[in-house]
Amino acid sequence: MAAQMPPLHILRVLLLLVAASSGTASARRHVPPEAGPAGEQSNYLAPTCREHTASLTDFGGAGDGTTSNTAAFQKAVAHLSQYSGEGGGGSMLYVPAGKWLTAPFNLTSHFTLFLHADAVILASQDITEWPVIDPLPSYGRGRDHAGGRYTSLIAGSNLTDVVITGNNGTIDGQGATWWSKYKSGKLKYTRGYLIELMHSDTIFISNVTLLNSPAWNIHPVYSRNIVIQGVTILAPTKSPNTDGINPDSCSQVRIEDCYVVSGDDCVAIKSGWDEYGIAVGMPSEHIVVRRLTCVSPTSAVIALGSEMSGGISDVRAEDITAVGTESAVRIKTAVGRGAYVRDVYARRMTLIGMKRVFWMTGDYKSHPDDKYDPAAVPVVENISYQDVVATGVWKEAARMEGIQGAPFKGICMANVTAEMTKARKVSWNCADVEGVSADVTPAPCAPLQGAHGGACPFPTDKLAIDEVTVQRCSYTLPRAPAAAVPGTN
Numbered sequence: 327m328a329a330q331m332p333p334l335h336i337l338r339v340l341l342l343l344v345a346a347s348s349g350t351a352s353a354r355r356h357v358p359p360e361a362g363p364a365g366e367q368s369n370y371l372a373p374t375c376r377e378h379t380a381s382l383t384d385f386g387g388a389g390d391g392t393t394s395n396t397a398a399f400q401k402a403v404a405h406l407s408q409y410s411g412e413g414g415g416g417s418m419l420y421v422p423a424g425k426w427l428t429a430p431f432n433l434t435s436h437f438t439l440f441l442h443a444d445a446v447i448l449a450s451q452d453i454t455e456w457p458v459i460d461p462l463p464s465y466g467r468g469r470d471h472a473g474g475r476y477t478s479l480i481a482g483s484n485l486t487d488v489v490i491t492g493n494n495g496t497i498d499g500q501g502a503t504w505w506s507k508y509k510s511g512k513l514k515y516t517r518g519y520l521i522e523l524m525h526s527d528t529i530f531i532s533n534v535t536l537l538n539s540p541a542w543n544i545h546p547v548y549s550r551n552i553v554i555q556g557v558t559i560l561a562p563t564k565s566p567n568t569d570g571i572n573p574d575s576c577s578q579v580r581i582e583d584c585y586v587v588s589g590d591d592c593v594a595i596k597s598g599w600d601e602y603g604i605a606v607g608m609p610s611e612h613i614v615v616r617r618l619t620c621v622s623p624t625s626a627v628i629a630l631g632s633e634m635s636g637g638i639s640d641v642r643a644e645d646i647t648a649v650g651t652e653s654a655v656r657i658k659t660a661v662g663r664g665a666y667v668r669d670v671y672a673r674r675m676t677l678i679g680m681k682r683v684f685w686m687t688g689d690y691k692s693h694p695d696d697k698y699d700p701a702a703v704p705v706v707e708n709i710s711y712q713d714v715v716a717t718g719v720w721k722e723a724a725r726m727e728g729i730q731g732a733p734f735k736g737i738c739m740a741n742v743t744a745e746m747t748k749a750r751k752v753s754w755n756c757a758d759v760e761g762v763s764a765d766v767t768p769a770p771c772a773p774l775q776g777a778h779g780g781a782c783p784f785p786t787d788k789l790a791i792d793e794v795t796v797q798r799c800s801y802t803l804p805r806a807p808a809a810a811v812p813g814t815n
Contacts, residue, residue, distance in 0.1 A: 350502050350538050351560035351587065367802045372489050373530050373553075375799035376438055377415030380406060381422060389424015391448065396455070399431040407434040416487070418801055421445040421495065429455035430518065433482040433490075440801075441495025441534060449479045449499045449520075449540075453507075458515050462547065464575060464598030464606040464636060466694045468516030469567075470508065470541075475516035478545070485526040494558075496535045497521075504540035505565050517541040517567070524548055530794075532556045541567045543588075547574040548608060553794055558585045563623050565589035570620075572596055575608035575636050578791040582616040591629040591656075592620035592648075595638055597665070600698040603635025604664045610636070612789050615643040622651045623681075630667050632658035632690040634704065637665040642785060643672040650678070653685040654714070657706060660690045661729060664702030670709045671784045677716035683744045684711065688729035688758065706734040709761075710782035714742040722750065723768055728758030737761025737774060738782035744768065 380402060381387075387398035399419075406417035416436035423444035429452070433439065441447070450456070456476040461467050468475040479499060482488060499520050507513045517540040523529055525548045532555040536543045543559045546552050554571055561568035570586035573579045574596040586592035597603060597610045620627040627648045630638050648654060655672050677683060686706070706728065716723075723744040728734035737759055744767065746753060756771035762778040763770050 349562060351562060367800050369798050369800050370440065370491060370493075371532075371796040372438060372491060372799050373528070373794055373796055374416065374436070374487055374489070375797065376418040376436070376801070378406065378409045378417040379420060379801045379803065380417070381420045381803055382426065383422060387426060389422060389426050389445070391425035391427060393427065394429070394450070395426045396429040396431065396450070399428050403431065403434050403437070406437060410435040410437060420801070420803060421447065421492070430457065430477045430479050430481060433480065433485060433488055433523075435486045435488065437487070438489040438491065439480070441492030441497070443493035443495055445492065445495035447497045451500050451503045456518055461516075464603045464608065465633065466599065466602035470513065470516035473515060476518035478519040478522035480521045481523070482526060483524040485523060487528045488523060488526060489530045490521065490534060491530070491532045492534055494533050494535055496537060498537040499539040501538040501540045501561065501565060501568070508566055519543065519545045521545065522547065527551055529553070530555075535560065537561070538565070539568050542569040542572050544571045545574060546576050546579070548576070550577045551791060551794070552576060552579045553791065554581045554584065556583045560587050561589055563587065563589055563621065569594050573610055573613060574633075575606065575610055576613075577609070577611050578789065579610075579613040580789070580791045580794070581614070581618065585619045587621040589624065590622065591625045592622050592627050593618065594629040595641060596631065596633040597636030597638055599633040599694050600635055600662050600702075602694065603633060604702060606636060608636045609639060609665070611639045612791070613641045614789055614792065615641075615646070617645045618643070619647045620651055621649050624652055626653045626656035626685070627651055628654070628672070629656045629658060630670065632660065632663070632692055634659055634667055635663045635665050638667045639669045640785070641670045644674050646672070646675040648675070648677045648680065652681045654680065654683050654716070655711070656685040656687070657709070657734075658687050658690040659704045659706065660688065660692070661700055662693060662698030662702050663704045664699070666705040666707070668705065668707045671782075672710065672714070673712040673784055675714045677714070679718040679720070680716050681719075681721040682724055683714065683716045683719060683742070684724035684726060686726045686728065686734055686759065688727055688734065703729060703732045705732070708736040709734070710738040710784065711742060712740045712782040712784065716744045718747055719744045720747045722755060723753040724755070724770070726754070726756045726759045726771070726774070730758055733758040733760050735760045738778065739763040739766050739770065739774065740778075740780055740782045742766045
């Protein structure tokens with residue numbers, strides 16, 4: 327019988343992995359644009375439609391790849407913000423085909439940033455154009471360095487109803503300069519991200535490609551009601567800290583149908599760092615990750631922590647694919663973090679060419695300073711894995727290391743297979759963990775061999791964020807730029 331072809335989504339990931347070996351990532355070929363000539367109506371999907379539309383060219387934008395469009399973006403958002411209030415109808419900024427060089431800029435409320443299929447927003451490589459802002463209160467300092475941090479390319483704070491979407495246009499962070507300066511110790515402040523939205527409610531990011539971020543790609547923080555859908559994130563697999571999607575002290579988050587090739591965790595759920603995160607006390611909770619495809623040879627498909635001092639709970643992951651990745655689900659914490667990681671559920675995972683399948687670390691050696699409380703011991707409990715198939719596992723099936731005197735409890739595994747590339751005397755390495763298992767191959771370590779009924783829990787209730795739906799929105803571009811005041815429809 328002829329050999330069965332791998333699923334299409336796995337073939338796609340293999341192609342992405344080959345592309346990721348280059349110095350910088352390149353965007354895949356775009357689908358044909360939906361937008362027609364000026365004056366013709368086009369459609370897109372979003373939770374909320376807008377009454378007013380303007381093009382970046384209305385504000386002096388030039389898509390030649392060399393002219394700075396910072397002022398154009400700033401003027402456009404400032405003008406369109408007049409529609410952000412109650413009864414204003416909301417607004418959309420259309421970014422046409424072209425290469426639009428810009429320094430960081432902020433968004434406004436009831437606002438859509440829409441990228442044409444052949445639009446590329448290029449981040450300025452002039453670091454002096456990136457303002458330095460205060461560190462996050464829940465971190466106490468920058469993640470790379472003590473002190474402040476560079477702002478993110480596309481940012482906003484205290485916003486409501488923000489959409490970033492398009493016909494799969496591209497946001498390119500041109501991160502190689504940042505990576506080089508970071509590795510050589512030439513940066514004084516922490517690198518900025520591609521997208522960071524703070525203290526915001528109702529965020530929708532879809533159908534865009536993110537390339538070569540200086541560090542993390544998408545970072546919603548202190549926010550709620552977030553959907554990230556159909557996003558492609560590409561960075562070289564050796565690029566430093568280019569995490570894909572990092573919800574941080576956020577609740578009601580839905581991540582689905584995303585493809586991530588990264589130099590760090592594809593998804594990392596966080597909630598603050600040591601005493602600073604404990605003081606803010608804002609957890610990440612009610613998060614669902616579906617149909618994620620990940621390539622990250624040195625990191626995890628989904629990580630919880632290590633910054634988790636506000637707590638992490640009710641995380642649901644299902645229908646996950648990973649190729650050539652270090653681990654599937656990784657929990658990272660340490661004495662001094664405090665808080666908890668609990669009620670984490672993962673099922674239906676297909677893993678190919680993994681270093682290991684599961685990884686828990688209770689002694690993650692990373693602290694913002696020496697002021698953390700050694701009595702702040704995190705609680706890790708109720709972690710479930712079911713229906714996991716891993717092939718080509720080359721290091722070990724799992725490394726599960728809790729905290730002495732505070733073991734990680736309530737671990738459940740069912741119907742898990744880790745096919746090793748070669749037989750090993752010890753395929754599970756465990757310490758300070760407790761749990762149950764059924765139909766797990768190779769057999770887990772003794773502390774995880776407690777008997778149970780053959781199925782691990784997975785919530786059956788529906789999260790509120792799953793109730794968010796999209797509608798077909800239409801927009802019409804002006805036939806010509808407005809003569810006096812930048813125009814809107």
